[in-house]
Amino acid sequence: xxAPSTPAGGPVRGYTASKDQLLARLRRIEGQVRGINRMVExxxxxxxxxxxxxxxxxxxxxxxxxxxxGHTRHCMREGAAEGRSDEMAGEMMAAxxxxxxxx
Numbered sequence: 001x002x003a004p005s006t007p008a009g010g011p012v013r014g015y016t017a018s019k020d021q022l023l024a025r026l027r028r029i030e031g032q033v034r035g036i037n038r039m040v041e042x043x044x045x046x047x048x049x050x051x052x053x054x055x056x057x058x059x060x061x062x063x064x065x066x067x068x069x070g071h072t073r074h075c076m077r078e079g080a081a082e083g084r085s086d087e088m089a090g091e092m093m094a095a096x097x098x099x100x101x102x103x
Contacts, residue, residue: 013075014069014070014073014075015066016074017070022063028059029063032052036053036056068092071092075088076092
């Protein structure tokens with residue numbers, strides 16, 4: 001069985017349908033990180049820098065949840081159809097565990 005592919009020839013992922021939105025969100029986050037860099041260069045107040053870091057973490061969490069949602073609805077469904085549901089569930093839970101380990 002041949003794996004489905006995108007018009008560009010790449011594999012279909014859980015985020016393929018929303019890839020443009022995902023990339024736009026990541027570009028915004030990248031801009032926020034550059035903004036924090038400027039804040040530090042400009043010796044801005046610590047709490048203001050920390051507030052921006054918190055906003056970036058929240059934005060990254062939203063990206064991660066979107067990717068997990070796509071993975072669950074697409075990749076795990078395909079894995080289950082191929083008889084790999086236990087493997088896929090273990091892989092996803094390990095990823096969730098890594099996301100939750102912070103601080």
